[in-house]
Every structure is written in structure tokens, then in C-alpha cells.
Amino acid sequence: MLEAWPFERLPGFGFGFELDWTHLYCARNGAWFLDNFIHAFMIVQADKYHTLLPSLHTPSTKKGNRVPPSTLSLLTGTTEDLFFLPLNINNNHWTCILVDRSSQTLYCYDSFDKRSNQNLLAKVAEELKRKSLLESFQIVAVHSPIQKDSDNCGLFICLFVWRRFFKEAGSDNTATGLQRRRWDLLRTIVSFSDTSKAKETATPYGHDDGTASAAAIQTAEGVVAFVLEQKSRLAVELLQTCANEVREQFDSGGCVRGSFLSSFDGQSLLDYPIKFSFLLDTKTDPDA
Incomplete structure (x- = not known):
């Protein structure tokens, strides 16, 4: 990382998504996570644990049409048990909805546990339920862990996802613990990219399956x-x-x-x- 050119692209994250080293500098303490950093981490989890992840987006202000049709189609057509939907509210705060098919539950998580945010998430979840899921699904507001600073909302939703799969992610939400988790997420992204790069170079171009x-x-x-x-x-x-x-x-x-x-x-x-x-x-x- 120290020897990398800042705008050098990190491979392994698919078409239509660019990630370079400058997007990873936000892992340092006190910085807001960039959209690309959050998306890259979510891609790693989706690839590793075979979950479904749509593109990150901000909910529309149109009542009853807050979720893009493409996201609704993905949810309708998937057979995956877990479906993570990161949502950015007012372009300054990250939240998340988790659809768990095995328990028929939609979990709404806001690290501030702010009533207005939870109300918006509930409306989005209700739309997902009405248009793409069964009526039997229940909507549950997740009230913890709570973010006590102003710059870690991106980290908290990443941890909300990560702790579903990785018990070692821990529950230390102190300033020191959160700083360690920032570097853990960074290592996870870089390690995934390094592994993908090794796979790409293992087979010479022109002599593979495409x-x-x-x-x-x-x-x-x-x-x-x-x-x-x-x-x-x-x-x-x-x-x-x-x-x-x-x-x-x-x-x-x-x-x-x-x-x-x-x-x-x-x-x-x-x-x-x-x-x-x-x-x-x-x-x-x-x-x-």
C-alpha cells in the first residue's frame, strides 16, 4: 500500500465499479467512509458468503416508489437467504436494511437510532415487502449498537453486515476498538483484491475460457x-x-x-x- 500509486486501480471488484488506493485512505481514523470503500467491502462479503448486494443508493422521496425497479427485480428473482441494502439518507448518513429470507424478517438499522431515520427505513422495508416479498415478512427495527460520534456511520453499517458472518469482528465499540475495525476492513478489501489479482494473472490472456x-x-x-x-x-x-x-x-x-x-x-x-x-x-x- 505504501508503495502504490494513489490512482492505481485495485482489481477484482467487477465491471462498472472503479476502486483505487485513494478510495481506501478514508480508513484512517476520523475520516468518513467513502461510498466506494463501503461498496468494495460489501462486494467482498457478497462474494465470500454468497449474499446479494444491490448498488448503493439514496432512497427516492416519492412515496411508494422509494426503491428503484432494478433493486425490486433483484430481490424478487434471488434465491439467496440474505439481501443487504445500504441506504444513504440526505447524502450524509449511512443506514442499512437486511432482508433475511430464512426468518422472513426485514431488519432496519440506523446507528443513530433516530426516529425519523427509522420511520424512513420502515417505509422502504414496507415497499420491499409489498412489491417483492411475501406478506408474512415482519419488519424489525434494530436499536443497537449506537454510534456516539459523527464520522463512523459507514463503519457501523459495515460492521452490522460483517458481524452476521464473522464472529471475530467483535463488539468493541470504544474509540480504540472502532479504529482497529477500520484497519480490519481495509485489510479485508486489500486481501480480496490481491487474491483476485493472483487469479487474473494465473491464466495467460488468449488461452482461457474468457x-x-x-x-x-x-x-x-x-x-x-x-x-x-x-x-x-x-x-x-x-x-x-x-x-x-x-x-x-x-x-x-x-x-x-x-x-x-x-x-x-x-x-x-x-x-x-x-x-x-x-x-x-x-x-x-x-x-x-
Whole structure:
């Protein structure tokens, strides 16, 4: 970590989510957890314990429509027993709803245990229940542990999730104990990334089932998507500046490999037998 470039990307967290070292500096004592740090930790838990985690979001202010349709669809279609839904209230406070199918319970947790926050969580939980779950589900407010400072709400919801699986997470909520937990979470994220990186480099690109190449494509995904969209000299020059990196993302024929999740004309790139060699060497019309 001490030798890493601040904006160096940490691999292993999937498409559409960027995590670099600057996102991890918030683990230091007294700093608010960044969204990316919380999301990265949740991804680790979802991968390790096979739980379901939708994207982090702020509840809508529209009554009866506070939960995005995509989240409702995920909950309806999943067979996982646990479903964690981290929610940010007013862009300054993290809370969490846990859906436990085995006990048919929705747990609403706010580390401040503030009545207005609990009321909002109950409304979100009621919407989840009405639209995606059975009527028999009950809604339970979790009243502890209580946060006694102003900068650890992100840590408290991470611990709320972690303690469901990892007994060694402990229950020491003193200032010293919380500082240790911050570093524990940091180590968990970095260790997961290191393990994922080892898996990515274990299989040479061009000689795998597509998964290793899929992981490699992430680094150039944004550049390639931009080129496909713009089709201009500027875009091609941008691609040429990282030609060596881009070439490593494709097999010898120049074809896209793996699960490239960007879209082109509203469809998955997997639907296109796209070749990129012409983009690397072509003299594109600047007005094209």
C-alpha cells in the first residue's frame, strides 16, 4: 500500500465499479467512509458468503416508489437467504436494511437510532415487502449498537453486515476498538483484491475460457466505449496512447473476449463480432 500509486486501480471488484488506493485512505481514523470503500467491502462479503448486494443508493422521496425497479427485480428473482441494502439518507448518513429470507424478517438499522431515520427505513422495508416479498415478512427495527460520534456511520453499517458472518469482528465499540475495525476492513478489501489479482494473472490472456480476459478488459473498457461512441480522430488518438495496454485486452485476432458489459446502440457488445485493429492504425476523418 505504501508503495502504490494513489490512482492505481485495485482489481477484482467487477465491471462498472472503479476502486483505487485513494478510495481506501478514508480508513484512517476520523475520516468518513467513502461510498466506494463501503461498496468494495460489501462486494467482498457478497462474494465470500454468497449474499446479494444491490448498488448503493439514496432512497427516492416519492412515496411508494422509494426503491428503484432494478433493486425490486433483484430481490424478487434471488434465491439467496440474505439481501443487504445500504441506504444513504440526505447524502450524509449511512443506514442499512437486511432482508433475511430464512426468518422472513426485514431488519432496519440506523446507528443513530433516530426516529425519523427509522420511520424512513420502515417505509422502504414496507415497499420491499409489498412489491417483492411475501406478506408474512415482519419488519424489525434494530436499536443497537449506537454510534456516539459523527464520522463512523459507514463503519457501523459495515460492521452490522460483517458481524452476521464473522464472529471475530467483535463488539468493541470504544474509540480504540472502532479504529482497529477500520484497519480490519481495509485489510479485508486489500486481501480480496490481491487474491483476485493472483487469479487474473494465473491464466495467460488468449488461452482461457474468457474470464481472465474479461477481468483484463476492465482497465480499457472506458476508452474503448468512448471510441465506439465518438468514432472521431480524437477518440482514435486517445486509444492509440494506450495501444499497448489495449492490445493486451484482446486475443490475437483483435476480438473482444469475456463479458464486456458496456453497450453499443443499446445492445450488449457481446452481440457484435467487433474488431479493434482498424482503430489502432486507421487514419480517421476528423469530421467523421
